[in-house]
Amino acid sequence: MCGIVGLFLKDKSLEPKLGEMLTDMLVTMTDRGPDSAGIAIYGNGSDEGAKITVQSDNADKDFASIGDELGHAIGANVKAERNDTHAVLSMPADKIAHAREILSEIRPDVRVMSAGSSLEIYKEVGLPKDVAARFHVEKMSGTHGIGHTRMATESAVTTMGAHPFNTGSDQCLVHNGSLSNHNSLRRKLRRNGILIQTENDTEVGAAYLTWKMQNGATLGEALESSLDDLDGFFTFVVGTKDGFGVVRDPIACKPAVMAETDQYVAFGSEYRALVNLPGIETARVWEPEPATVYFWSHSDDPTKIEKAA
């Protein structure tokens, strides 16, 4: 069991409150996942163009001069902003790939949580309220965000086993359920050169989407093919630069409820997570259909890709 929450704002005046609203939703889902929590937040784009969110168990030492050292090595200005065990490193977009290579050399113990122009991922082991508090999530603003509370079933309770998982630039994945073919799929993806760092099933799901997209699929196509290639139970919520998507496996035993008003589209594993949202009493509330890919985006109209179960 795990809990998922997601909030996509249509009303710009709510953007300063995104973190506060998401935190409330996340904490409500503590019963579904008390062992770790994480949040993906799509805030303002970095002034430098792009950013990498990194994590370290030894943040004092690792983050002390990380911006200067990295900037010197890649020949660009790197701004480092520490947030507890995480730090956001801002830099020009064309330096991201090089920066990741350098990071693995100069800070081998530092883990990359996310990369992109507006995405930041924060996740740690602990109760959702404690995780949200240590990163001050309630003070964050943004256009949309996704949160996850984890009750581990398939692998160890670690920071790297927590969700969300970064799948591609500005993309992330959270999962409620369990994949049963993750071992064979992990071997296959590794043979194809995809980096998978843990024994976690969701990381394989995320890596699968990354691999599909590297081979030319759109996120929508990658999600649709996941219905064929992933065996097990899943409700996935994916974050993209300008929106989010939802897909449930054809059996659809993992719960999901959505609400939409003129101000927002919200996702919760349970209705409980949505009860404090403004205007929820009159919102359109519904359950997403199984084996159907849904997308909400700031740049396009909502889309729904149906696939025969």
Place this chain on the structure above:
Amino acid sequence: MQTIDLEAKGLRALNEQLHAQTADTNQTAWEIVNARGSHAIAVGLDAPIEVTVKGSTGYYCGGMNKQATINVHGSAGPGVGENMMSGTIVVDGDASQYAGATGHGGLLVIKGNASSRCGISMKGIDIVVHGNIGHMSAFMAQSGNLVVLGDAGDALGDSCYEARLFVRGKVKSLGADCEEKEMRPEHIEILKDLLERAGADAKPEEFTRYGSARNLYNFDVDNASAY
């Protein structure tokens, strides 16, 4: 009328108070406010009382109900009326998955849509859904009646036994060993009574009956692929 603020009182205290009502209680009308999607509201009741829940409920509202009438002024989460024995539950909005699962008796009315696995393994309960139902509904349904005014999803009545399934709209697909059946006068009577009790504005003649083809009752190796 007793009004209880669920948030202030807490779930356990609420259910204890409802459980304390006996057959001759004079406190027969209860209202629960601030439901806020909480789980297990009014489960295990066993008294002829009427409980109205203001707002939407979480998992298992009215589960194991005996005698009581429960009205949900909102939508219901997974497992509403699970294993209910008697009484009535009316949900004004939609119901999530496995509404009325394993129910032995009583009447469950969903005024909106019900999701997947509605009436799974039902054992005598009557379920009336004013809207549509999702996939795998009435899976292994053993007895009772499932009435759907809208459409049914995939694999309706898979591996069902003697439950009667009445659908007015389209059925996306029938499950293994489920088939269309003749609508006889006694079925019209059953349906008429259920529609009336469920406040449903529909004519029994508009429905199609489905039920078990009875080919999978006893194991036959020739049917192995159908299980």
